[in-house]
Amino acid sequence: MTKAPPLRLGVNVDHVATLRNARGGARPDPVRAALTAIEAGADGITAHLREDRRHIRDADMARLKAEISKPLNFEMAANDDMLRIALVTKPHAVCLVPERREELTTEGGLDVVGQHNVLKPFIAKLSDAGVRVSLFIAADPRQIEMAASLRAPVIEIHTGAWCDAVVDGHTAKADAEWQRIVAGARLARSAGLEVHAGHGLDYATSEKIAGLPEIAELNIGYFMIGEALFVGLAGTVRAMRAAMDRGRERLASQPDAGNA
Numbered sequence: 001m002t003k004a005p006p007l008r009l010g011v012n013v014d015h016v017a018t019l020r021n022a023r024g025g026a027r028p029d030p031v032r033a034a035l036t037a038i039e040a041g042a043d044g045i046t047a048h049l050r051e052d053r054r055h056i057r058d059a060d061m062a063r064l065k066a067e068i069s070k071p072l073n074f075e076m077a078a079n080d081d082m083l084r085i086a087l088v089t090k091p092h093a094v095c096l097v098p099e100r101r102e103e104l105t106t107e108g109g110l111d112v113v114g115q116h117n118v119l120k121p122f123i124a125k126l127s128d129a130g131v132r133v134s135l136f137i138a139a140d141p142r143q144i145e146m147a148a149s150l151r152a153p154v155i156e157i158h159t160g161a162w163c164d165a166v167v168d169g170h171t172a173k174a175d176a177e178w179q180r181i182v183a184g185a186r187l188a189r190s191a192g193l194e195v196h197a198g199h200g201l202d203y204a205t206s207e208k209i210a211g212l213p214e215i216a217e218l219n220i221g222y223f224m225i226g227e228a229l230f231v232g233l234a235g236t237v238r239a240m241r242a243a244m245d246r247g248r249e250r251l252a253s254q255p256d257a258g259n260a
């Protein structure tokens with residue numbers, strides 16, 4: 001029996017900034033949230049600098065880089081303005097994500113098949129600057145194979161469609177989306193990619209996906225910031241960590257299930 005690699009928890013603090021921006025002041029502070037999450041056991045912090053700056057702002061990203069002691073995962077669209085900011089910020093990682101101004105949230109994965117020529121120089125420039133590049137994609141074999149051929153070291157599988165189907169009780173769709181994630185994670189790992197996952201995860205879906213030995217990191221925000229209203233952010237981080245540990249422990253009890 002082989003032990004699966006430890007599963008990292010990246011806490012996304014975007015929606016602390018959403019709340020702050022509702023009143024235009026300085027509170028609640030996403031950097032304080034990041035420090036609290038780290039103190040409670042987060043392995044890293046994720047923040048998405050959207051083109052419309054609806055939540056995280058440039059100054060937040062600079063402060064996160066300066067003030068947190070754990071890796072910063074900078075989510076951004078692949079455009080020249082963001083590239084310039086990322087190269088100045090020098091985060092541990094950049095996750096390239098698709099963006100549409102009018103969307104409510106990140107609705108799907110990057111089309112790395114259709115956009116490979118556009119993405120290539122972004123991956124090269126960020127990698128040359130020592131930034132670990134991740135591509136936020138659907139668990140689609142064509143997208144995964146193209147991500148591997150673009151030599152991005154990491155993909156993050158968009159789990160939104162699966163999580164929505166679980167929450168809405170659409171069992172058949174949830175099962176189909178889950179099978180896509182399982183197959184996608186295996187394919188990506190066998191192609192040498194490090195595999196992360198995120199979007200829409202809650203305690204139950206995080207526990208379940210933690211049972212996939214190929215997954216090295218989960219990035220979770222919206223649910224945790226909402227849950228923090230009821231049990232506090234530190235309590236939410238600890239409860240999420242416990243859910244992830246339960247998923248990993250179940251995996252460890254299955255013979256030969258940990259060969260990621």
Ligand SMILES: CC(=O)[C@@H](O)[C@H](O)COP(=O)(O)O
Nearest residue numbers: 014048075097104105106199
């Ligand atoms: C890329 C991603 O999944 C997260 O950044 C998520 O988008 C959180 O922010 P939004 O709710 O603004 O989409």
Ligand SMILES: NCC(=O)COP(=O)(O)O
Nearest residue numbers: 012198199200220221222
């Ligand atoms: N990349 C996904 C992420 O950072 C968090 O997404 P969500 O939990 O806010 O939906």
